[in-house]
Amino acid sequence: MDFLNQRKKYKVNCMLCGEDLVYGESYEDVDCIYCNNKFNSNVTCKDGHYVCDSCHSLKGVELILTYCKSTDKTNPIEIAVDIMKSKNFYMHGPEHHFLVPAALITSYYNNIGETSELKEKGLLIAKKRSEDIKGGFCGFYGNCGAAVGTGIFMSIITSTTPLTKKTWGITNEITGRSLIKISELGGPRCCKRNLFTAIRQATEFVDKKLNVKLYDYEDFKIVCDFSKLNSECIGKECPYNLYK
Template sequence: MNPFEIAEYLMNKDNVPMLGCENAWIAAGSLMAAIKNNGSVKVTDEQIVEALIRTKRQAIGGYCGLTGVCGIAPAIGACFSVILGAACPKDQETAVTMKVVARIINKIADETGPCCCKNFVRTAIDESIKAAKEYLNVSLPSNSEAIICTYSSRHPHGCREDKCQYFNINENR
């Protein structure tokens, strides 16, 4: 399964809220599982757990508005950090991780008004696929253009509708 298929499967579970940090865990878990399943880079179950633990420490509800950092960005950063072995004394491993996080947050910033965790997961995964190819030499399939959001009516702040690339007026009205 590609990371989009994994994420869509998980986001569709009844116990996953429309908005919330659970979506950051989905982004991290989906990316790590897809990279592991790809097999180009060795990813262990322990590394997946570590990325999720790191995500939980930084994905804190409401921080997108309070600090400007959606928890999905550090979730993706945790994935790259764990895979690359990034740490403060390291050079390129840490630089690459930071570059990836900057790319993710920049892409997510283009999707606000109001914030939508489902969109942010998809946007982050799309950019992560590109970064995985560039920095890890891992080719993950993408089907982002085929995704049609079915969560519009659940958004507590109102869906962005036609401003969102995943919105389909025929499916949501």
């Protein structure tokens, strides 16, 4: 998809023009400005531009896979932040739904000293599953993709399926605990805040349930350096605010 490199892209709001996104109640047929494929959506920018989830996430997903396969870092927050600082990763978007399980999978396998082949296999499965979580899932479906990402992570490392007895419960529980904590912080949506919260909750859960400590979550202070890119940032109400 070389066409993604042919136009200037903005890190926030509309990738093409930078205008605010408009979330409507009704769905209409729209054409993606990058791939020209047709979609039925209720989200465009103020100027009517539409970018499909695949085009929005493409660069970010490639970056996640490349970084996570090669890194030996063990702190999932640091892994996620390194990736999010890239110019190819946007302030908001469905790529975060893959980043959560990817950072956790990478951290988990690096912590326990598992083979790179198993880590890569897990990352590819997480990529495939996260593609089913649409952009705007939090507000339209009441289920933030960052929280779902923690369930994807748990399912993969425990080989859980719909028919599994032993780990089916904790696979759903980790999602639930992450989602509750995200909901307590309130809206509007912030993909960074929700990602930090989901990873923090998942880390504590893995420590207590699987006896694997991904990082020193009790003492490690998560600080967000992305607020300047987020016009809906809740400022000092956010637990990760730089100036709090």
